Amino acid sequence: xxxxxxxxxxxxxxxxxxxxxxxxxxxxxxxxxxxxxxxxxxxxxxxxxxxxxxxxxxxxxxxxxxxxxxxxxxxxxxxxxxxxxxxxxxxxxxxxxxxxxxxxxxxxxxxxxxxxxxxxxxxxxxxxxxxxxxxxxxxxxxxxxxxxxxxxxxxxxxxxxxxxxxxxxxxxxxxxxxxxxxxxxxxxxxxxxxxxxxxxxxxxxxxxxxxxxxxxxxxxxxxxxxxxxxxxxxxxxxxxxxxxxxxxxxxxxxxxxxxxxxxxxxxxxxxxxxxxxxxxxxxxxxxxxxxxxxxxxxxxxxxxxxxxxxxxx
Amino acid sequence: xxxxxxxxxxxxxxxxxxxxxxxxxxxxxxxxxxxxxxxxxxxxxxxxxxxxxxxxxxxxxxxxxxxxxxxxxxxxxxxxxxxxxxxxxxxxxxxxxxxxxx
Numbered sequence: 001x002x003x004x005x006x007x008x009x010x011x012x013x014x015x016x017x018x019x020x021x022x023x024x025x026x027x028x029x030x031x032x033x034x035x036x037x038x039x040x041x042x043x044x045x046x047x048x049x050x051x052x053x054x055x056x057x058x059x060x061x062x063x064x065x066x067x068x069x070x071x072x073x074x075x076x077x078x079x080x081x082x083x084x085x086x087x088x089x090x091x092x093x094x095x096x097x098x099x100x101x102x103x104x105x106x107x108x109x110x111x112x113x114x115x116x117x118x119x120x121x122x123x124x125x126x127x128x129x130x131x132x133x134x135x136x137x138x139x140x141x142x143x144x145x146x147x148x149x150x151x152x153x154x155x156x157x158x159x160x161x162x163x164x165x166x167x168x169x170x171x172x173x174x175x176x177x178x179x180x181x182x183x184x185x186x187x188x189x190x191x192x193x194x195x196x197x198x199x200x201x202x203x204x205x206x207x208x209x210x211x212x213x214x215x216x217x218x219x220x221x222x223x224x225x226x227x228x229x230x231x232x233x234x235x236x237x238x239x240x241x242x243x244x245x246x247x248x249x250x251x252x253x254x255x256x257x258x259x260x261x262x263x264x265x266x267x268x269x270x271x272x273x274x275x276x277x278x279x280x281x282x283x284x285x286x287x288x289x290x291x292x293x294x295x296x297x298x299x300x301x302x303x304x305x306x307x308x309x310x311x312x313x
Numbered sequence: 314x315x316x317x318x319x320x321x322x323x324x325x326x327x328x329x330x331x332x333x334x335x336x337x338x339x340x341x342x343x344x345x346x347x348x349x350x351x352x353x354x355x356x357x358x359x360x361x362x363x364x365x366x367x368x369x370x371x372x373x374x375x376x377x378x379x380x381x382x383x384x385x386x387x388x389x390x391x392x393x394x395x396x397x398x399x400x401x402x403x404x405x406x407x408x409x410x411x412x413x414x415x
Contacts, residue, residue, distance in 0.1 A: 006322065006325070009325045009326065010320075013325045013326055013329035014329075016333060017329055017332050017333060020332075020333045020356050021336055023340070023352050023353070024336065024339070024344065024349065029349075032349060032352065033352075036352050036355070039359070040359070043362075043363070046326050046329070046363070050322060050323065050366050050367060050370045050377070051370060051373070051376065052369065052370075052377060052385075054382055055382050055385045055389070058386045058389045059389055062389050062393050063389045063393065067393055067396055070393075070396060070397055071348070071352075073400075074348065074400040074403060075348070077407065078404070093343050096339055096342045100335050100336075100338045100339035103338060104331055104334065108328050108331045111328065111364065112324070120368075120369065120371075120381075122371070122376065122378040122380075125379050137376070137379035138379045138382050140379070141379050141382075141383040142383045142386065142387075145380075146383060149384075153387045153391060156390070156391050156394045157390065157394050160394035160395070163398045163401065164397055164398060164401040167398075167402060167405050168401055171404060171405055171408045213386055213389075213390055290390075294393070297393075297397040300401065300404070
């Protein structure tokens with residue numbers, strides 16, 4: 001007597017596995033990327049079934065949405081190149097397949113032998129939730145109990161944009177696709193709503209699933225649309241402002257962490273009376289930084305490189 | 314070892330996550346195309362996330378452990394950063410190979 005929901009889980013799991021294999025098997029590069037996006041969305045659905053709505057939101061918005069945009073942009077750069085056949089059957093392939101099957105089977109064996117639902121950290125989190133300043137456990141972990149991780153995560157984003165700007169300096173400008181007028185009209189209608197959704201996700205993160213990263217990704221989508229519709233064109237003159245926006249999230253986060261570390265408190269130990277305000281201020285600024293950084297990762301090249309090239313040519 | 318197979322959501326998606334990880338590992342080892350290899354590594358990442366989320370799951374009626382959730386959210390953001398850098402490398406290599414570099 002299989003429960004209907006368990007049946008749904010089984011079908012979903014099989015679909016996820018099949019589509020993951022499709023990413024490797026499909027010949028066409030565009031189909032491969034679409035396959036990957038569907039894979040991400042189905043994974044997010046599975047994580048909702050596993051009571052992880054925050055992670056599902058982050059995966060759908062960042063792991064699938066922003067990543068999909070990055071992949072399609074890269075594909076536009078590579079267009080004209082024929083994709084090598086995905087898998088050629090040869091001796092090495094069989095050995096690889098056998099080894100990976102062994103690793104997978106061993107992993108499944110260990111997973112099935114491990115008792116699920118042992119004591120985790122949820123008890124500790126629940127005990128200290130009242131002192132964290134927010135009512136949603138995941139936000140409390142991200143912005144308070146393990147805030148140092150989150151600070152480093154924002155630093156990683158910063159490093160990524162620095163690396164991408166440096167690497168793209170030498171690339172010739174790819175012919176950017178121009179969207180039609182219908183698309184521009186669509187953007188005009190959707191952008192204000194997307195801004196509201198992003199801000200709402202940020203605000204609701206204090207009490208329910210949502211938060212800085214999910215809100216930042218939605219705002220980044222606004223940035224992507226502005227870039228695609230040419231409603232906003234990055235100019236070399238905007239470089240300074242862009243740099244400030246990239247850094248301000250990390251800088252404010254670190255500054256608050258150090259500032260609260262006085263009078264016997266450690267870094268990141270927010271005073272209880274101001275914890276919620278401090279967390280919301282950090283989240284708001286970090287959200288703007290994340291949105292700008294993700295949009296810049298999509299845009300790729302540093303605006304000044306364009307102007308140098310244009311004056312040279 | 315205790316192998317009693319009760320087919321619940323956690324077991325199903327845990328096994329699925331392991332298989333996705335295996336598929337990604339195989340792709341990362343076997344595929345010669347750089348873009349597809351990046352995607353294979355991302356499959357590995359999502360498979361690992363599945364395991365973390367299943368480990369945090371406490372059944373349909375109980376709230377899950379928030380700490381692994383926070384770790385996976387951190388992982389997703391780190392993964393998009395790494396992907397962006399990898400894709401920039403691929404674009405640059407392609408541009409160098411085609412003599413379009415300035």
